[in-house]
Amino acid sequence: MLTATYFFAVDLGATSGRTILGSICDGRLQQRELTRFPNHIIQTGGHFYWDIYALYNEIIRGLKAVADEGIRLTSIGIDTWGVDFVCIGKDGGLLRNPYCYRDPHTEGAMEDYFRRIPKERVYEKTGIQFMNFNSLFQLSAMRSHNDSALEAAHKILFIPDALMYMLTGESVCEYTILSTSQMLDPRTKRIDPELIEAIGLKEEQFGRYVKPCDTVGTLSPEVQRLTGLGAVPVVAVAGHDTASAVAAVPAQDEHFAYLSCGTWSLLGIETQEAIINEKSLQYNFTNEGGIEGTTRFLKNICGLWLLERCRKEWTDAPQDVNQVNRDAMTAEPHRSRINPDDPRFANPRSMVEAIQEYCKETGQPVPLTYQQMARCIFESLAMRYREVMDYLRELAPFPIERLHVIGGGTYNQYLMQMTADSLQMPVLTGPVEGTAIGNIMLQAKAAGLVGDIFQMRRIISQSIEMKTYLPAEK
Numbered sequence: 001m002l003t004a005t006y007f008f009a010v011d012l013g014a015t016s017g018r019t020i021l022g023s024i025c026d027g028r029l030q031q032r033e034l035t036r037f038p039n040h041i042i043q044t045g046g047h048f049y050w051d052i053y054a055l056y057n058e059i060i061r062g063l064k065a066v067a068d069e070g071i072r073l074t075s076i077g078i079d080t081w082g083v084d085f086v087c088i089g090k091d092g093g094l095l096r097n098p099y100c101y102r103d104p105h106t107e108g109a110m111e112d113y114f115r116r117i118p119k120e121r122v123y124e125k126t127g128i129q130f131m132n133f134n135s136l137f138q139l140s141a142m143r144s145h146n147d148s149a150l151e152a153a154h155k156i157l158f159i160p161d162a163l164m165y166m167l168t169g170e171s172v173c174e175y176t177i178l179s180t181s182q183m184l185d186p187r188t189k190r191i192d193p194e195l196i197e198a199i200g201l202k203e204e205q206f207g208r209y210v211k212p213c214d215t216v217g218t219l220s221p222e223v224q225r226l227t228g229l230g231a232v233p234v235v236a237v238a239g240h241d242t243a244s245a246v247a248a249v250p251a252q253d254e255h256f257a258y259l260s261c262g263t264w265s266l267l268g269i270e271t272q273e274a275i276i277n278e279k280s281l282q283y284n285f286t287n288e289g290g291i292e293g294t295t296r297f298l299k300n301i302c303g304l305w306l307l308e309r310c311r312k313e314w315t316d317a318p319q320d321v322n323q324v325n326r327d328a329m330t331a332e333p334h335r336s337r338i339n340p341d342d343p344r345f346a347n348p349r350s351m352v353e354a355i356q357e358y359c360k361e362t363g364q365p366v367p368l369t370y371q372q373m374a375r376c377i378f379e380s381l382a383m384r385y386r387e388v389m390d391y392l393r394e395l396a397p398f399p400i401e402r403l404h405v406i407g408g409g410t411y412n413q414y415l416m417q418m419t420a421d422s423l424q425m426p427v428l429t430g431p432v433e434g435t436a437i438g439n440i441m442l443q444a445k446a447a448g449l450v451g452d453i454f455q456m457r458r459i460i461s462q463s464i465e466m467k468t469y470l471p472a473e474k
Contacts, residue, residue, distance in 0.1 A: 004030075005449060008066060008073050008232075009439040010059050010163070012080040013241065014263050015039055015308070017055060019062030020433075021071065022440030024449050029463040031436060035062045041100050048100040050159070052086060056166045060226050067228035076167070076219075077237035077443045078160045079244040079435055082180030082288075083135045086162035087153035088171070095149040098159065099142075101133035102347045108132075109141040116140075116198040120281070125192050127276035128182040129286035129300060135181035136195060143199045156205050160239035168217035168234050171207035177239035178206075179289035186274040186287050186295060210236040212243075212291045213446040237442040238291055242266050242298075244438035245406050247291045247453065248431055250461035255401045257392055259419075260434070261409025263305045265340075265381065267388045268298020269396050283391045291442065292453050297395070299388050302340040304409055306377045309351035310370070317370040325412050328374035336364045336376045340384050382418035389423050402426045406434030410467075420469040430466040437464075 004025040011018055018036040022029065037058045042049045059078075066073060087095040099105065110132050114122070119130070128134065135158075142150040150156075157165055158177040165171055178184050178191070185192045189211075191203050210216060218231040238244040245260045249270075260266040274287040274295045288296045307324075311317060317324055336359045338345075348354040355373060359366045367373040393400055403425055409415060410429035420427040431437050441456045450456050 005074050005444070005447065006071050007440050007443040007447075008063065008076045009237075009436050009443070010062070010076070010078040011241065011244075011433075011436045011439060012039060012055060012078070012159070014081050017058060018436075019059065019065075020436045020440070021066065022436070022443075024444050024459070027459060027462065029437065029440065029459055031433070031440060034065045041102065042097065047105065048103040049097040050084065050100050052094065052097055052159070052162060052166075056163060059163065059167070060223070063223075063227040063229055073229065073232045074447050075215075075233045075235040075443045077235050077439045078163050079237055079239055079241045079439050080159040080163070080177075082158075082177060082240045082242070083133055083138070085135060085138075085156050085158045087149040088155040088157060088162075088165070089152055090154040092169075094162070095152055098162075099138060101138070103133075105145065106132045106137050106141045109137040109144070112144060113137055113140045113198070117195065122182065122195065123281045124276060125185055125195060126182050127186055127274045127280065127285075127287035128180075128184075129284050130182075131300065136183050136199075139196075139201065140199045153205065155207060156201070157207055158239065161207055164216050164234050164236070165207075167219055167223050169220050170217035170234075172210045172216050172236065173207040174236045174239040175209065175211045176243035176289040176291075179287075180240055184289070186276075186289070189289075212236055212238045212247075212442050215446070235443050235446045237439045238289075240288065241435045243288065243290055243296060244436075244442065245434040246270065246296055247438035247442060247456065248434040248460055249404045249406060250430070250457050250464065250466065251404055252457075252461075255398055257389065257400045257403050259385065259403055259405045259409075260407050261303060261405050261415075262407040263303055263308065265301040265303035265385070265409070266298050267301060267385060267392070268296055269392055269400065271295045271297050271397065275395055275397075279395055283395070285391070285395070294453075297392075299391070301381070301384055301388060302345055303381065306340060306345060306351060306355070306381075307374060309348075310355070310373055310377070313350060313352045314370045322411070324370065324374055325378075325414055327371045328378060329414055331369070331371040331375040333375065334379060335372065336367050337383060338376060338380045340377075340380055378412070378415045378418055381415065382422040385419055386422040389425075400425075402428060405429045406431060408432060413469075416467075416469045417472075420471045424471045426471070427469040428466055429469070431460065431464045
C-alpha cells in the first residue's frame with residue numbers, strides 16, 4: 001500500500017465555488033469536497049462586480065480546514081471561469097473588485113474596437129470567438145469610459161492569477177486563462193502587442209507567463225499565519241475551468257468531441273494546432289489553450305443558465321431540479337424551440353418572458369407551464385449541439401466518433417439522451433466533477449506522479465463511473 005499524496009483544488013464557477021482535497025494512491029484518484037460556497041454577483045452603481053475578497057476568504061477557510069485535519073499538502077491549484085480580471089496598483093494593492101463579464105459596459109465595445117483594428121484581423125491573430133465580454137473588449141470599454149482602475153493599473157491579472165497573487169505575492173499570466181481573452185496569439189503563445197497597444201496597454205502590464213504544471217510560488221508568510229500551513233507550493237493548473245475539465249476527459253484516442261455541460265455549454269475538439277480560417281471565422285469558433293500544448297477548438301453555447309434563471313422565477317415548480325427534469329418529459333415534445341444563443345437570453349430581466357417572447361415572435365406555441373418551458377430548453381440545447389457538431393465535423397482534422405460530456409449537466413439523463421438522439425452519436429458521460437479532477441491531476445503531473453495526458457486519462461477512467469447513451473433507432 002502506497003502512501004497517499006494530497007492536493008488542494010480550488011474550483012470557482014460563475015454561481016458557486018468549492019475547495020476539494022484530492023489524493024492519488026495505488027494508481028487511483030480520490031477526492032473529497034471540503035467547502036462549498038456561493039459566488040455572488042454584486043450590483044451597485046450601475047455595474048456588476050465579483051467579490052474577489054470573499055472568494056479569497058473562502059480559499060483561506062478551506063486551507064484552514066486542511067490544517068485542522070493535520071494533512072500535509074503537496075500543492076494548491078486554482079481554476080475559475082474565463083475573461084474577467086483584476087487591476088493591481090503600483091503599491092501591490094487591488095484597485096477594485098473586478099467587473100463581471102455580464103456587466104453592460106461592454107455593449108457596443110466590439111464595434112468600437114473594430115474601428116481601431118478590423119474584425120477579420122483580430123480573428124486572424126487570435127482565432128477567438130467574438131463575444132462582447134472577451135477581455136480585449138472589456139479593456140477597450142474601460143479605456144473608452146476613462147475607467148479609474150485601468151488608468152492606475154500597474155498589473156492586470158486574470159481571476160485565477162489574481163487569487164494566486166493574493167496567496168503568494170507572485171504576478172503571473174497562465175496560458176489557458178489568457179487564451180480566453182482574445183489577446184493571445186496561439187502561434188507564439190504570447191499576448192499580441194498590436195491588439196493591446198491599440199487601447200494603450202503593454203505586455204509587461206500582465207504577469208510573467210506560466211503554463212499548466214509550472215510552480216507559481218509558495219504561500220506567503222501572511223497566508224501561512226492565517227491558515228496554519230507551511231510554505232505550500234501554489235501550482236498553475238489549467239486556470240480556465242474548461243481547460244481543466246477537458247484535461248479530465250477519459251478519452252482513449254483523439255477521435256472524440258467534448259461537451260462541458262453546465263451554466264455554459266462548451267462543445268469542441270482537442271487539436272494539436274489552432275484552426276483559423278474563413279470557415280472557423282464564419283462559424284465563430286474559438287481556439288483556446290489546452291494542456292501539453294494542445295488547442296481546445298470549441299464554441300461557447302448558452303447552457304443550463306436558461307434553466308437556472310427560469311427556476312428562480314417559477315413559483316409552482318419543485319425545488320428539486322431532478323424532479324423538474326422528470327416533469328419536463330410529461331410535456332408535449334417538439335412543441336417550441338429557441339436559439340439558446342440569441343442575445344436576448346444573455347442576462348434578461350425575466351428569462352421566462354424572454355423565452356415566451358421569442359416563441360411568440362417566431363410564430364411558435366408559447367410555453368406556459370414550467371414543464372413546457374423546461375422541455376423547450378432541453379430540446380433546444382440538443383438541437384443546438386447538433387448544429388455545432390455539424391460545423392465541427394466540417395472543420396475537424398479527424399473523424400469524430402463519440403461525444404464525451406462532463407459537468408453537472410450529465411445528471412440530466414433526459415438531456416443526455418436527447419443529445420445522443422440529436423447527434424446520432426454515442427454520448428459518454430463523466431466525470432461530473434471534471435474541472436476539479438483535471439485540476440488535481442495537473443497538480444499530480446507537476447509533482448511527477450503521472451507522466452502525460454494519456455496516463456492522466458487512464459487513471460481518471462479507472463477512478464470514475466461512466467454512462468453511455470446510444471442514439472435511438474430512427
